[in-house]
Amino acid sequence: MSTARERARAELTTDILRTARAQLGQVGPASLSLRAVARDLGMVSSAVYRYVASRDELLTALIVQCYDELGATVEEADAALPRLEVRRRWRTACGRIRSWAAEHPHEYALLYGSPVPGYQAPQATIGPATRPAGVLIRIVVDAQLGEPATRIATGRTMTAEHHDNLAGARAFIAEDHRQLTGTAPPCELADDMVMRILSSWTTVFGAVSFELFGHLVGSVVDTDLFFGELVERLADDLDLPG
Amino acid sequence: MSTARERARAELTTDILRTARAQLGQVGPASLSLRAVARDLGMVSSAVYRYVASRDELLTALIVQCYDELGATVEEADAALPRLEVRRRWRTACGRIRSWAAEHPHEYALLYGSPVPGYQAPQATIGPATRPAGVLIRIVVDAQLGEPATRIATGRTMTAEHHDNLAGARAFIAEDHRQLTGTAPPCELADDMVMRILSSWTTVFGAVSFELFGHLVGSVVDTDLFFGELVERLADDLDLPG
């Protein structure tokens, strides 16, 4: 059983996190203030340190929370679509990442912007960090499983050196498949395809960051239109039918 | 003629910028301290405000300086190569962007990372900001001018809506060509090609940011190898011969 103190502690801890999250919605990671969080909760700043070791720890907690939030949003949107309509799923997932970023710019900056000064991402964040990209990967994998037809035709030939280099990504894809289906993946993705996925994810992230950080202002009128066309091109490159 | 005071003022202003730049090499934009700059120069913080209106203004000055530095580095590397070896030029330019980022992580974060809290990029920064991307554009344009052969075959058909959307980018390309050659560009780049350029630049930026901000750690062993392959794929997509 739990003592009153334990319950109060748990509650206050989540209160602190919730308040910090609310503050993050307004001011950006770098100016997130532990003292302000304390003020909002009606306590003195030193009291907060009974629950949070440091500002960095608070930031870390927010990072995993935001990764999970973004991951859940994208996963939810993807789950609502028919599994075989891969291109529609791709469009939706990319769009969802972008719209989440637009709705939560400071949170996006916390996740994908420049790391805050002395901050070093701890191990705890790398798990949740893979969730958003995981959805994109799963879509492409589903497409590959669906029709193994013209896979080799368009691909670049890649050396064994490059094969070894992508070991981490391949392991993640396999583990993800195992976790999801319970069975080992029927075959490994071609190195060329892994590269294409990585490249696409990089482009999606780059486009969202460009838009959010204002690097697209002079070049493009309607970023919505631009992003849509970009996503379509990536879908083409990934051999997503539709 | 200039008075002793005017000379002293100019000198001290550049001293402040130089000191701030040095500090930026070590601590990251968000923790760049005007007081620390003052200390380094042996003066009191309030004295610095005679030369710099605010911390944001100092940051802005650093931004244009860094854009120019990066732009000059890439331009210099590109100028050293034969104009017709477009693929080699592409490789070099992309590599130079990446290596500059690796050598100057804080500066890169200042330029392409999340904007600092209250900061809003002023007009003065958008000019120099186009320099790095300008080099990439010029390479592709040179390739297009070189051999106008199989251009239409692989392209996506794009609607008039998209054509209008890329007006800014097209205008920039044309103006850049005019500025460089003195003559009007012989023809407009196809919308499809403009999209490909924008997409490629987005990918390059995304890859460099991913690497620098640690989002590639689990997936890729040797980021050097990965980046090289990525650049090669982009070159393929841009129809760069070689």
Next chain:
DNA sequence: CTGGATGGAGAGCACCGCTCTCGTTTTCTC
């Protein structure tokens, strides 16, 4: 030569992360 502009020094304000101490309250142990 004198009056006004210029620039340096210092104090001060409000904020920050974080530490330490000091009572109080709750929990655990005997």
Next chain:
DNA sequence: GAGAAAACGAGAGCGGTGCTCTCCATCCAG
């Protein structure tokens, strides 16, 4: 149930930040 121990809130304090204001010395132009 009494006493020891752990947890906790409040407050003061340290060194840091951006920025403002006042005061005084210096320089330059009329």
